[in-house]
Amino acid sequence: MSEAAAQPEFVPPVAPLDGPTASGRWTRETCAALDAADPHASRRAAFDLEEGLVYLDGNSLGPLSAGARARLHEAVEREWRRDLIRSWNTAGWFELPERVGARLARLLGARPGEVLVDDSTSANLFKLALAAIQARGGRGRIVSEAGNFPTDLYVLQGLARLCPGVEFVAVPREAIPAAIRAGAALVVLTHVHYKSGEMYDLPGITRLAHEAGAAVLWDLSHSVGAVPVDLRAAGADLAVGCGYKYLNGGPGAPAFLYVREDLQASLSSPLCGWMGHAEPFAFDDAYAPAPGLRRFRCGTPPVLALSALDGALEAFEGVDLAALRAKAIGLATLFRELVARECAHHGPVLASPADPARCGNHVGYAHPRGYEIVQALIDRGVIGDFRAPDLMRFGFAPLYVRYVDVWDAVARLREVLETRAYERPEYARRAAVT
Ligand SMILES: Cc1ncc(COP(=O)(O)O)c(C=O)c1O
Structure with missing residues (x-):
């Protein structure tokens, strides 16, 4: 059996609402309902994410978690500061x-x-x-x-x-x-x-x-x-x-x-x-x-x-990886559907396989102004990244990304594209890390 076939099948996670097409059924309320029903929703609390920020770059740098902070604090304060070199043995360094x-x-x-x-x-x-x-x-x-x-x-x-x-x-x-x-x-x-x-x-x-x-x-x-x-x-x-x-x-x-x-x-x-x-x-x-x-x-x-x-x-710990992956596919599917519905006529072209089950947890879109668009999105609290020459990347880390985040990200992407906000000259200045 191929690995793609072995992935959990994506089951549309909400009962269909009224609407002309499958993608036309999504609303922010249906996204919020999905989050309310998400068995992984409580995992987000372990991450120190600013309210209002949509973080879609966990495929580049994952966020700080309570576990990492606590363990690092212990390593600095107890193991290094207090116990000094003894920690090679006593703390199992x-x-x-x-x-x-x-x-x-x-x-x-x-x-x-x-x-x-x-x-x-x-x-x-x-x-x-x-x-x-x-x-x-x-x-x-x-x-x-x-x-x-x-x-x-x-x-x-x-x-x-x-x-x-x-x-x-x-x-x-x-x-x-x-x-x-x-x-x-x-x-x-x-x-x-x-x-x-x-x-x-x-x-x-x-x-x-x-x-x-x-x-x-x-x-x-x-x-x-x-x-x-x-x-x-x-x-x-x-x-x-x-x-x-x-x-x-x-x-x-x-x-x-x-x-x-x-x-x-x-x-x-x-x-x-x-x-x-x-x-x-x-x-x-x-x-x-x-x-x-x-x-x-x-x-x-x-x-x-x-x-x-x-x-x-x-x-x-205790996370069912297959269930987590199913959520990631749900998030990516929603993002793809919403981008197709709201933004496709503004030029982003899907640069990932059409079937999310054949992909990892990020999706790429090509756009000649991809770098500037990503900068404009970051200014609006949606963090993705850019890979030369023209690829915008958005990652869906299911431990902390919510369905409403996906909704908000696409809403802000549509605004950036519609208003051509990305044309502001400061967005064209390339930083060392993109
Ligand atoms: C597929 C892949 N391999 C390796 C690396 C880089 O690894 P490192 O900088 O830790 O050597 C990256 C970084 O993004 C990557 O995407």
Whole structure:
């Protein structure tokens, strides 16, 4: 069964109201009624969101949660200020990358000893890709997708420069299966595309790669905490992903890496730092890898950032991920219907697959003035983001986004488009981060 088919079906969540078309039935009142009936509605209270703000950028940076704030406060005030260096032992700072990894494992369909949280997604991608290639004699083709997130492509280009026996190819999405069948040592793909939101069939591609003798490294940055992922069931080999997006770990939160249990002993980290040594405090001159996943640690872990992410993960405790995903599809479907009804004649063009179940939890619209429109929306309390050359992105993180937020966002988008408010010159000034 394909992964898209395995997603919960979207059931229109309200009884139809009078109206000429399905999309014509929505009103702000029906949205409020949906929120009142939403079993996840109480989860929003865990997030510190300003009243009146519509936050549709959790796919880039999740908001601060009570759990993250409390855990960070404890790490600063008790563990660092009072207990000082003793906290490496008394507060378990040393084991934090594994402990937070174990907490995250459920969201990935992984076992506790298969997930480590440390370093950035870029660094983890490098470590795992090179480890996989070295396990295959340092040779072979790496296949990825043209238009994949740039860091993935840059890391793999750099890796190929380091390893004369490695050829790196990035092919269009449609050509991925043929490129795998043509022979690959490693396939590196982003499960949910950072622009279009389009989602790969993770179990299907993993199976195809294994049949062709290749390992697969999944970038789950836009998947974890957004769509149900079952790495174990898929037989996935390796994965990485961000802690600051849907996991709400805070700006620059450490990333995770996943290595299937039976592969761990056969892979070595190419960044042999002391924290990945079997006995860091033996201070041996010679490197000997730690057993298990700890070998993929490199330097001293970012304790405060790990603590914030640890606390942020509380928001997922007891959450049924399939039900959460069903809500996200409901939010995205409403947004798409309302944009089609209210805004389509002003030029935004859907740049995501038509079926929300084939996407992660964000949707993209192309518009030649996309950057300016996003700035005008931010001025009106609706935060999305922009990806060059022309893409407006809106993310629907179901732990805190409400149906009325979707309604209000589209109302403000329509106003910006109708009044051409985006033409104000200050909106054209490009900031460093878009
Ligand atoms: C798919 C994907 N991979 C990797 C990254 C970047 O990871 P990092 O900056 O943590 O290395 C991003 C950031 O948006 C991303 O979208």
